[in-house]
Amino acid sequence: MNDTLEETPAHAHQGLSGLEFSKGHGTGNDFVLIADPAGTWPVGPEQVVELCDRHRGIGGDGLIRAVPSRFLPEGRDLLAQHPDAEWFMDYRNGDGSLSEMCGNGVRVFVHFLIAQGLVRLDDGAALTIGTRGGVKVIVRSGSGYAVDMGPWEFIFPEDAAARAMDSLVSASGLEVARPALSVSMGNPHTVVALAELSELEATQLFTAPHVDPTPPNGTNVEFVVPSEPLVHDGVGTITMRVHERGVGETQSCGTGACAAAVAIRHWAGEGAPNAWNVTVPGGVVGVKFFPGPDGREHVELSGPAVIVASGTLS
Incomplete structure (x- = not known):
């Protein structure tokens, strides 16, 4: 493996x-x-x-x-x-x-x-x-x-011209493979956006989702539903479940919450907020983006x- x-x-x-x-x-x-x-x-x-x-x-x-x-x-x-x-x-x-x-x-x-x-x-x-x-x-x-x-970064930088997606993810409970975006937070993540909470609930994470292509060291997979409206009082809100590499589904994943916010903010486009609340089965964590001392954009996780x-x- x-x-x-x-x-x-x-x-x-x-x-x-x-x-x-x-x-x-x-x-x-x-x-x-x-x-x-x-x-x-x-x-x-x-x-x-x-x-x-x-x-x-x-x-x-x-x-x-x-x-x-x-x-x-x-x-x-x-x-x-x-x-x-x-x-x-x-x-x-x-x-x-x-x-x-x-x-x-x-x-x-x-x-x-x-x-x-x-x-x-x-x-x-x-x-x-x-x-x-x-x-x-x-x-x-x-x-x-x-x-x-x-700092965060895209795992497949060669897809820089079209970062809307870089892989396809299949999981039990989803009828068809879904487009995804792979983000590194020091460890690998692949983020899938779903339209409805019912889809998120129906997704079965007893076994690892199939990711094509898979990042070199494997990947954690996040399934995310943006709230409607996405932004309230300047803060974005999303709901997430995760299958962690080497573990299975967990109640929460901090780096996964950061990666999910990265992907959803990227897909939301210009004007998307820098502050996010991420709801996971185990509670809520906060994610913020800010300029790092190294000149790159950093991510703060709180909880x-x-x-x-x-x-x-x-």
Whole structure:
């Protein structure tokens, strides 16, 4: 399969008995979290599958290990340019595969760091962390967090002349394949616009939709219905469901919400707003577009993060 990142050589597996963990979620996108400040608890793909199993494990869409950046090759590379990125979000999908980035996960990750006493972050203050999708800056805002997700880009830039669509997506419950647009938010997404909420409800995401052509590392697929009217008080509103690469359908996907807003705003044309509310099965997240410090357009994702339980593995 070619839908996940190639892994760097893993450390030797070790038993996880006695390891403390937490369970958290961002708008229903849920994660098992472990703190590894000494870099002594490498978790392999088989262990992630066991821990994320919803019947025989703790259950989660993925597992996040909070580890100092200096203990990972990817983290050390980031530290060379961003010495303030002390912590790294070592994230795996529920099937054990490595993933570049998770927008909901990064909020929960920072909330977990605070809850564990590993960092202090006052309201309005910012924290820089490392991910496989690059460095991310997170600002605490009351009960939630806003994340500069970095710049977005089209995955198939050769289609720049006609970016209305670059692929076709087939899914159970949809009678015909639908045109789609593929967007990178540090990880790959393919966005499909649907006309009615009834179509969205009828789409079955038990199995992965078929995308042609498929981006090189596979793709997450978002099915989106624009509201009518699309814009109210200067804010665009859309409703979304998502099939996440390596996971299946999830209650929410932060990078997917950003990609969906990118595509719908692009299709809406000139005058489309820079602020969006994205409704997912697990709640609502906010997406904003703004000029980044690198001269490119960046995307901000905002929303809640919740720790629901903590325990010790037996």
